[in-house]
Amino acid sequence: RYYRKALLALEEERATPTLSSPAAMTKSVVVEKRRGISGSRLRRVISILQSVGIGEVVFIAPEGPQAIAGGLAQVVVGLSKSLVLSGTSCTIISTLYHEAQGSKHTSAQDILNDGLPLMGARVPLTLAGKVRIAFGETRFSGTARCKSHPRTVVAEVYLAEHQGLRVYLLHHPILGDSLYSGNSSEEQLRKALFLSRGALEILKADEFSIHPHLLLSNDWPSALVPALLKLDPAYAECAKLKDVETCHILHNAGPAYQGRFYVNEFGEDVWPMTGLDDEHFFGLSDTADSRFLNLTSGAIVHSSKGVVTVSRPYADQLFCSGADENLSTVLTANEASLFGISNGIDLETLREVFWKGGEGARRTLGESALLRTYRKSSRLLRHISSYKASLKRVVQREYGLAEGHDNILISFVGRLTEQKGIALLSAHHCSSGRSVLEEVLEAHPKVQFLIGGPPSPGDSTCDALRAEIDRLADLYPGRIRGFFSFVPHQSAIQITQASDFFLMPSRYEPGGITQLEALASGTLVFARNSGGLSATLRDFRPERNDGDSFLFEEYTCDALRDCIERGLSVFAEQNLRDALILQAASAQNDWKHRVPKYRALFQHLAGVFASMPNCSFLRGKQELLSGLSAEVRIPGSP
Numbered sequence: 208r209y210y211r212k213a214l215l216a217l218e219e220e221r222a223t224p225t226l227s228s229p230a231a232m233t234k235s236v237v238v239e240k241r242r243g244i245s246g247s248r249l250r251r252v253i254s255i256l257q258s259v260g261i262g263e264v265v266f267i268a269p270e271g272p273q274a275i276a277g278g279l280a281q282v283v284v285g286l287s288k289s290l291v292l293s294g295t296s297c298t299i300i301s302t303l304y305h306e307a308q309g310s311k312h313t314s315a316q317d318i319l320n321d322g323l324p325l326m327g328a329r330v331p332l333t334l335a336g337k338v339r340i341a342f343g344e345t346r347f348s349g350t351a352r353c354k355s356h357p358r359t360v361v362a363e364v365y366l367a368e369h370q371g372l373r374v375y376l377l378h379h380p381i382l383g384d385s386l387y388s389g390n391s392s393e394e395q396l397r398k399a400l401f402l403s404r405g406a407l408e409i410l411k412a413d414e415f416s417i418h419p420h421l422l423l424s425n426d427w428p429s430a431l432v433p434a435l436l437k438l439d440p441a442y443a444e445c446a447k448l449k450d451v452e453t454c455h456i457l458h459n460a461g462p463a464y465q466g467r468f469y470v471n472e473f474g475e476d477v478w479p480m481t482g483l484d485d486e487h488f489f490g491l492s493d494t495a496d497s498r499f500l501n502l503t504s505g506a507i508v509h510s511s512k513g514v515v516t517v518s519r520p521y522a523d524q525l526f527c528s529g530a531d532e533n534l535s536t537v538l539t540a541n542e543a544s545l546f547g548i549s550n551g552i553d554l555e556t557l558r559e560v561f562w563k564g565g566e567g568a569r570r571t572l573g574e575s576a577l578l579r580t581y582r583k584s585s586r587l588l589r590h591i592s593s594y595k596a597s598l599k600r601v602v603q604r605e606y607g608l609a610e611g612h613d614n615i616l617i618s619f620v621g622r623l624t625e626q627k628g629i630a631l632l633s634a635h636h637c638s639s640g641r642s643v644l645e646e647v648l649e650a651h652p653k654v655q656f657l658i659g660g661p662p663s664p665g666d667s668t669c670d671a672l673r674a675e676i677d678r679l680a681d682l683y684p685g686r687i688r689g690f691f692s693f694v695p696h697q698s699a700i701q702i703t704q705a706s707d708f709f710l711m712p713s714r715y716e717p718g719g720i721t722q723l724e725a726l727a728s729g730t731l732v733f734a735r736n737s738g739g740l741s742a743t744l745r746d747f748r749p750e751r752n753d754g755d756s757f758l759f760e761e762y763t764c765d766a767l768r769d770c771i772e773r774g775l776s777v778f779a780e781q782n783l784r785d786a787l788i789l790q791a792a793s794a795q796n797d798w799k800h801r802v803p804k805y806r807a808l809f810q811h812l813a814g815v816f817a818s819m820p821n822c823s824f825l826r827g828k829q830e831l832l833s834g835l836s837a838e839v840r841i842p843g844s845p
Contacts, residue, residue, distance in 0.1 A: 254294040256824055258806060260815035262420025263296040267406045269428035271301040272324050272367075273376060274312035274386050275696060277622065278550065278720045279426060279458050282517065285553050286805065288326055289798035291372045295806070298417055300406040303332075303365055303376035308385040310695045315378055323367040325374060327556075335366035335375065335415060338408035341441075342400060343482040345393065348471040355475075357482075362405055364415065375415065377405040387428075392468035392500075393477050399466060399502060400480065403431035407442050410451075421809055422453045427466025430455060430506035431481070431491075437509050438487050452812045454513040455506035459717050460525060460534055461626060466502030467493060494536040507537045512544060512812045517718025518739035519547030522837035524715070545837040546808055549742045550718040551798035555584070557727045561704050562587055565594030568601040591729045591792055592785065598705035608655050609685035615654045615778065617647075617733070617771075619710040620699045621721055623672065623691065624663035628712030628735060631767045632658070633668070633675035642675055643768045648683045651775060657702060658710075659690040704728040708774060712759075712767050716740045722756075729792040731778070732756040733770055743796060747777060747787065755791035807831045 266287055270280035287297040307314040313321075322329040340362055345355045363378040377383060382401040389395050406429065410419050424432040433453040436442045458464070470478050470492070478488060478500065489497070491505035507514050516522040522545050525538055538545060562581040569576060574597060577590045587594075596612040603610045621627055633642050647654055658676060662669040669691070676689035694702075699721075703709055709725035711734040718739035722732050726744075734740045736758040747754030757777075759770035778784050807828040810816060816829050 257803075258294050259810070259825075260813045260819075261295055261806065261809045262813070263298060263418050264290060264421045264423065264809065265406075265410065265417065265419045266297065266299045266423050266425065267402070267429040267432055268299070268301055268425035269386060269402060270425075271299050271376075272374060273301065273318055274304055274308075276311045276386055278517075278718065281552075281720050282456075282458065282550055282718075283425060285551060285798045286801070287372060288553070289551070289802050290805065291326075291370065293799070293802050293806075295809075296371070298373045298375065298419075300375045300377070300409055302383045302386075302402055302405075303378040304383055304385050305378065305380045306385045308388075310693045311386050319365070323374060325367055326370045326372055328369050330367045330369045332365040332367045332376070335364045336412070337361050337363055338377070338405055338412065340401060340404045340408060341482060342397065342404075343480045345480055346476040348474050348476050360401075362401070364409060366415075373417075375409055375417075377402065377409075392470075392472040393475060393480070395466070395468050396477050396480055396500065399428050399431055402428050403435055406432060407435055407448070411442065411445050411447060413447075419448070419451050421812055422451055423456055424453065424506060424510075425456045426458050426464060427502040427506075430466055430502035432506075433509040433511070434483070434487070434491060434505045435481075437511075438483050438490075453509070453511045454515060454808075454812055455503075455510045456515045456517070457503065457507075457717070458517055460503070460516070461715075462533065465504070465534070466500070468500050468502075470498055470500055493533065495533040504534060504537050507534065507541055510541075510544065513808065514541065514545050515808065516545070516547045516837075518549045518742040519835060519837070520741045521715075521717045521738040522547030524738060526837065542837070546832075546835040547742075547837060548801060548804045548808070548835055549739055549796075550720050550723065551801040552720060552723045552727060552796055554727055554797035557700070557724060558584055558587055560700060561594065561728055564701055564704060565590075565598055568594070568597040571601055572597055588789060588792055591788060595705065595707075595729060595788075598701065599707075602657070602702055602705040603655070606657055606688045606690075607685070608657065608688055613653060615651070615708070615775065616657060616706045617654060617708040617710060618657045618702050618706040619659070620694055620702050621660045621711075622663060623660045623669045624666050625668045626714055626716075628714050628762070628767075629672045630668040631712045631762070631764050632710070633672040634764055636764060638765055642679075643764050643771070644675060644679055644687065645682075646768055647771055647775075648679060648686055650772075654686070654775070656687040657706070658688070659692075659694055659702075661693040662691050700724060700728075703730055706730050707778065708733055708771075711735070711740060713737060713740065714762055719743065723794075723796040726755055726791045726794040726796065729788040731774065731787055731791055733767070733774055734758055735762065735767075736760050743794075745790075745794075747774075749777075752783060752786060753790070755787060755794055803828075804831060804835060808835060 266283050268283045270276055271283050287299055290297050303315045304312050305315045319332055322331045339359050341359045344353045344357045347354050365376045367374045382398055389398055409415050410417050424430055442448050490508050491500055493499035493501035559581050566576055599612055599616055600610050623629055632644050635642055679687050703725050709730050709732050711722050711732055713735055716738040725732050732744055734744055734756055744756035745754045746758040757770050757774035759766040810828055811832050
């Protein structure tokens with residue numbers, strides 16, 4: 208009875224724009240409850256049918272709730288949380304880093320003392336056991352002579368669990384000293400092997416009670432998982448892992464994020480350290496230059512059925528000439544396995560943070576409270592402009608900008624690297640011969656710029672930006688400020704929420720999360736129409752007064768300046784400004800809106816569609832999956 212009603216609800220839901228939307232599901236449940244059917248039981252049956260064929264999903268990643276360097280951690284934590292809340296079993300495997308590293312992570316001892324933030328709670332870690340991780344030898348270059356002997360290290364495994372989400376953390380004082388540390392090829396490869404082999408050892412051992420169905424490796428430090436699972440007899444012949452499917456999530460395909468290391472460096476051949484036979488070398492080498500290993504390329508080659516980028520447009524762009532970042536050969540060979548799903552955010556948590564920050568700012572300024580409790584988003588949205596005005600004054604005061612709610616605050620917070628388009632801000636090759644920053648400051652006396660984030664080592668564009676900001680700070684006191692260090696997420700969110708506009712002029716942007724956080728705060732975005740930005744931002748259209756951002760196409764200073772001018776002219780009209788702020792804050796980018804897409808992908812990876820071709824309630828999932836596939840383009844075509 209419940210099964211028939213659940214099928215009917217899902218069949219009706221297939222005709223709606225949002226597959227299995229919570230609102231529509233609730234409506235179906237209410238209707239059936241009136242007919243004497245338990246709402247909770249019907250929801251349970253619907254949940255089972257939505258997730259049919261999906262077993263335990265395991266995320267393997269260098270970042271997680273214990274270490275946050277950027278968007279990767281937010282994806283792993285946010286997506287796994289939403290999957291668990293939707294009824295999918297999830298586990299995270301990562302590294303418990305021994306040393307503290309600035310704002311990225313505290314030390315292992317501090318986390319063991321204080322617990323791990325998980326599913327909205329602080330959860331204690333317990334020692335769950337130990338694993339032995341094997342490393343092969345290294346050799347003197349061009350010889351068969353051993354330079355460093357094979358060895359096995361013992362790593363501790365800690366467990367934190369809350370509300371159905373489990374996190375296993377590998378700990379070793381040397382191989383897990385800190386996030387993304389190490390300079391030589393030997394160090395980098397050894398740490399990638401530590402996480403990848405360590406995760407597979409955890410999965411292999413019965414004592415940790417994990418029954419994996421899908422393994423999701425993330426970026427290069429865990430990119431060896433698919434290859435080791437397929438090629439190493441220790442895992443390929445393990446009965447527990449025999450039917451496990453692998454999928455690699457490609458958060459950034461840029462050369463610096465591929466895990467691209469010299470095979471021979473300082474007279475040492477590091478390839479044998481992988482423990483794989485030499486016949487497998489070319490499956491893990493860089494297709495453009497065999498002097499290098501390329502762990503991301505290896506993950507694409509060896510992932511059983513899928514590679515996911517963090518937006519559909521970025522997946523498409525990887526097949527365009529000049530945008531493939533030297534991965535075109537393996538991507539083209541695996542074109543049917545490439546999918547794109549945009550990142551998401553925890554919208555309700557962000558809105559609650561916005562409310563707390565707004566009320567805190569009002570107390571600091573001696574203003575009366577607007578909402579004493581946070582219950583409904585609709586009430587918060589009615590006061591969004593007032594909260595933003597208070598937050599802006601607090602941020603202006605903290606960072607030395609001229610205080611005033613009528614000043615227009617434009618901010619950029621993120622990695623200060625060429626990829627993020629920072630050269631467009633400081634380069635003196637606009638039509639006027641001045642930088643975009645200077646042109647906007649001169650033309651608009653009420654505009655302020657606040658720009659900050661960690662510099663990228665060796666990136667000359669960051670040095671040029673710092674010099675330009677320092678120069679302009681003297682010419683326009685109280686109107687421009689830069690800070691060049693890692694920005695804790697809490698501070699970055701405060702700046703974003705206080706701003707009127709957020710800058711994302713990226714040369715390319717795989718997915719992006721900061722633009723989603725900006726929208727949730729009613730902050731409009733100046734962005735280049737590229738990758739994940741084009742997937743999640745709606746350019747303002749004056750003919751229908753619709754949109755939440757201002758986008759530009761060409762990667763030029765003039766195009767960015769014109770975009771900013773267009774946005775400022777619209778912002779000057781109070782009615783349009785209020786409408787745009789509300790449209791931005793109402794954008795649907797919550798992780799729960801991404802979960803149906805990931806579920807469809809997981810069912811594809813698990814072979815559900817192939818084994819159940821005639822199930823009507825799966826048709827919508829198949830249609831959804833087809834919308835995630837990359838649009839393959841022949842390299843060199845326009």
